[in-house]
Amino acid sequence: MASPRRRPGIFDALPRSVHRRWPSRYLDAVAAACVLNGAAVAAFGALALVLYVDVDGGELAAFAGVSALAFLVEAAVAGLRVRRSTPALRQALRGGDADLAAAWAQAARLPLVLARRPELVALGVAGAAGACAVLAALLDLPAREAALLLPAAVLLYASAVVLRFVGVDLLMRPVLEELGGRLTGVAPPDGARVSLLQRLVVTIPMVTWGTALMAAGLLTDDTRDLDTIGLASVVAFGVSAVVSTWLGLVLADAVSGPLVDLRDANRRVGDGDLSVRVPVVSTDETGELSATFNAMVAGLQERERLHEAFGAFVDPSLTSRVLAEGTDLRGEELEASVLFVDVRGFTSFAEAAAPPDVVAALNVLFEAVVPVVQRHGGHANKFVGDGLLAVFGAPERREDHAARAVAAAREVAAVVGRGEAGPLRVGVGVHSGRVVAGTVGGGGRRDFTVIGDAVNTAARVEAATRETGDDVLVTATTLDLLGDGDGAWVERAPLALRGKRSPVRLFAPR
Numbered sequence: 102m103a104s105p106r107r108r109p110g111i112f113d114a115l116p117r118s119v120h121r122r123w124p125s126r127y128l129d130a131v132a133a134a135c136v137l138n139g140a141a142v143a144a145f146g147a148l149a150l151v152l153y154v155d156v157d158g159g160e161l162a163a164f165a166g167v168s169a170l171a172f173l174v175e176a177a178v179a180g181l182r183v184r185r186s187t188p189a190l191r192q193a194l195r196g197g198d199a200d201l202a203a204a205w206a207q208a209a210r211l212p213l214v215l216a217r218r219p220e221l222v223a224l225g226v227a228g229a230a231g232a233c234a235v236l237a238a239l240l241d242l243p244a245r246e247a248a249l250l251l252p253a254a255v256l257l258y259a260s261a262v263v264l265r266f267v268g269v270d271l272l273m274r275p276v277l278e279e280l281g282g283r284l285t286g287v288a289p290p291d292g293a294r295v296s297l298l299q300r301l302v303v304t305i306p307m308v309t310w311g312t313a314l315m316a317a318g319l320l321t322d323d324t325r326d327l328d329t330i331g332l333a334s335v336v337a338f339g340v341s342a343v344v345s346t347w348l349g350l351v352l353a354d355a356v357s358g359p360l361v362d363l364r365d366a367n368r369r370v371g372d373g374d375l376s377v378r379v380p381v382v383s384t385d386e387t388g389e390l391s392a393t394f395n396a397m398v399a400g401l402q403e404r405e406r407l408h409e410a411f412g413a414f415v416d417p418s419l420t421s422r423v424l425a426e427g428t429d430l431r432g433e434e435l436e437a438s439v440l441f442v443d444v445r446g447f448t449s450f451a452e453a454a455a456p457p458d459v460v461a462a463l464n465v466l467f468e469a470v471v472p473v474v475q476r477h478g479g480h481a482n483k484f485v486g487d488g489l490l491a492v493f494g495a496p497e498r499r500e501d502h503a504a505r506a507v508a509a510a511r512e513v514a515a516v517v518g519r520g521e522a523g524p525l526r527v528g529v530g531v532h533s534g535r536v537v538a539g540t541v542g543g544g545g546r547r548d549f550t551v552i553g554d555a556v557n558t559a560a561r562v563e564a565a566t567r568e569t570g571d572d573v574l575v576t577a578t579t580l581d582l583l584g585d586g587d588g589a590w591v592e593r594a595p596l597a598l599r600g601k602r603s604p605v606r607l608f609a610p611r
Contacts, residue, residue: 132181135215139175508533
C-alpha cells in the first residue's frame with residue numbers, strides 16, 4: 102500500500118512539479134539552479150558593495166560583471182559535476198534499466214559532493230580574489246587594499262556554497278521519494294549523512310551574516326575605501342556566528358532531540374524490543390510524531406501478544422498465514438497425507454482417573470506429540486477428544502508429504518513407547534489422497550480444516566491398530582508415494598470400508 106503524500110511545502114512544490122513533468126531533464130534543471138544560485142549571490146554582493154563604497158555606474162558594472170563571471174564559472178563547473186557524478190541517476194530518470202539503489206545513493210550524496218569538491222572551492226576563492234583585485238584597481242587603490250575586501254568576498258562565496266547545498270538537497274527530495282518508493286530498506290549512504298545540528302550550525306550563521314552586513318551598510322556612510330566593508334563583514338560574521346550558533350544549538354536540541362529519541366527507539370523496535378516508548382516533550386509536529394510512534398509500538402505489542410496467544414491454539418504456520426491473508430482462506434483441492442493419533446483404552450482410563458488427571462495426561466501426551474508433527478513439517482490441524490488430526494502438505498504444499506507423515510508417525514510411536522509422553526498408549530494411522538483444505542464456519546467463527554475421503558480413511562486406519570496390535574499402520578497408497586521396499590513393511594489384513602469396492606491394504610513397519 103502506497104504511503105500517503107503530504108501537502109507540498111512552499112519551496113518544494115516547484116521541484117516536485119518539474120520532476121513530475123520532465124523527469125529525463127531534471128538534472129539539467131538542477132544544474133541550471135546551481136547557475137542561478139551563483140548569479141543571485143553575485144547580485145547580493147554588488148548590492149552590499151553599493152551600501153559601503155561610493156562607486157559610479159561603470160565601476161559597479163565592472164565589479165558586478167567580474168564577480169558574476171567568477172560565480173557563473175564556478176556554478177557551471179558545479180553543473181558539470183552534477184552530470185558526471187550521477188550516471189546511474191541520469192539513467193534511472195530517463196526510464197532506462199538502471200541500478201536503483203546506486204541511483205538513490207547518488208541523489209542522496211549529490212548536495213555534499215558539490216560542497217566538498219576541491220576544484221569548486223579553488224575556483225570560488227580565486228574568483229573572489231580576482232573580483233577584489235579588479236575593484237581595487239577601479240578605485241585607484243593599492244593592490245594591498247584588495248585584501249581588506251577579501252574576507253567579505255570569501256564569506257560571500259561560502260554563503261553561495263551553503264545555499265547551494267540547501268537548494269540541491271531540496272531539489273533531490275522528489276527524486277529520492279520516487280526512487281525510494283521502488284526500493285526496500287533504503288538508508289542514507291555512509292559519508293553523506295549531515296545531521297540536523299550540523300545543518301543549523303552552518304546555515305544560520307551564513308544567513309544572519311548577510312542580514313547583519315546589509316543592516317550595517319544602511320547605517321554607514323559611503324567612502325572610496327574598502328576598509329569599512331572589510332571590517333564590517335568580519336565583525337558581522339563574528340557577532341552573527343556567536344548568536345546564531347547559540348540559536349542553532351537551541352533549535353537543534355528542541356528539534357533533533359526528539360528525533361534522536363525516535364531514531365534510537367526505532368532501532369530498539371527493529372531489534373525486537375516492543376516495550377520501548379518515546380517521551381512526548383513538545384506540542385509541535387515532533388510531539389505528535391512521538392505520540393504516533395508510541396501508538397504504533399503499542400499496536401505492534403498487541404499484535405505480538407495476539408500472535409503468541411493465537412499460536413497456542415493453532416499451528417504457528419497457520420497463524421502466520423491468517424495474519425498475512427486474513428481469515429478467509431479459500432478452499433483448495435490438493436494431495437496430502439493425513440496422520441491420525443488416538444489414545445488406546447482412553448474410556449477406561451477416563452472412568453478410573455479424576456478429571457484434572459485426565460486433562461493433565463492428555464496435555465503431557467500432546468506436549469510430546471505435537472512438536473514431532475511440526476518438526477516433520479506437518480500441521481496439527483485439530484484435537485478431537487483424545488485424538489489428534491495432523492496434515493502434511495496443507496496449508497503449505499510439500500511434494501514429500503507422504504515421507505514426512507510416515508517419519509512423524511514412526512517417531513510419535515517411538516516417543517510414546519519410551520514413556521516420554523506419559524503413561525498413555527496411542528495408535529497412529531496414515532493415509533494419502535486428495536483433500537479439500539480451507540476455512541469452514543459461520544457466524545463470525547472460522548476453522549481451518551481438511552475434509553475428504555482421505556481424512557476418514559486415516560481415522561479408520563488408526564482404529565485398525567487396535568485389532569492388529571500395531572502402533573503404526575499406513576495404507577498401500579502412502580507406501581506407493583513413499584517408495585519403500587517390501588522388506589521394510591509387513592502387510593496386515595486388509596480393511597473393508599463402507600462405500601469402497603475394494604478393501605484398503607494396510608502395512609505396519611517391520
